[in-house]
Amino acid sequence: QKEVEQDPGPLSVPEGAIVSLNCTYSNSAFQYFMWYRQYSRKGPELLMYTYSSGNKEDGRFTAQVDKSSKYISLFIRDSQPSDSATYLCAMSAGRGSTLGRLYFGRGTQLTVWP
Amino acid sequence: DAGITQSPRHKVTETGTPVTLRCHQTENHRYMYWYRQDPGHGLRLIHYSYGVKDTDKGEVSDGYSVSRSKTEDFLLTLESATSSQTSVYFCAISPGPDDADTQYFGPGTRLTVL
Helix, strand or coil, X not given: CCCEECCCCCEEEXXXXXXXXXXXXXXXXXXXXXXXXXXXXXXXXXXXXXXXCEEEEECCEEEEEECCCCEEEEEECCCCHHHCEEEEEEEECCCHHHCCCCEECCCEEEEEEC | CCCEEEECCEEEECCCCCEEEEEEECCCCCEEXXXXXXXXXXXXXXXXXXXXXXXXXXXXXXXXXEEEEECCEEEEEECCCCHHHCEEXXXXXXXXXXXXXXXXXXXXXXXXXX
């Protein structure tokens, strides 16, 4: 079993829809949770960063972490065609001696059509 | 792409030849990483560096070596390229111990080994 599981999709939604992207994980030591956005043939771009459980909002994006269920989510409100990309979740057990070792999901491909 | 360049951006080579990929950063970040991205596997860590001349192995390091003689440059060498090393290679950087999991990615190098 991979440490981080993410449904690869593809996910296709109409413009204006609310999008929900999810990852599950097995390592209870993970404390830091990230979402990256990757456009086709580009490098991943850090989108959201959260520590431990709870919600974090940034504009149309909300990241949610439920450590008790080992489940993280990214919600996109009022989705736009420019949100069409692959979304990668990533997580780490901590900093310092672990040197920020990240564990990535496989990514979910999202298409928002006009 | 956070002051990160990768060269070459595309390369086609033959099995058995050595290949060197270069990552150059202008952010003066201490930590640098090499990942490969393959369909079905997501991003996997090859090697990382936590300072000049300080490097260590990631989860898929066999067949790869790295060197870092200057803060700004991190080289990845495929000693004798194989078809299984056909992939997209990403370099990432992070500021240092307290921000090691906040990683910023370069644009990638697409490598094909025939």
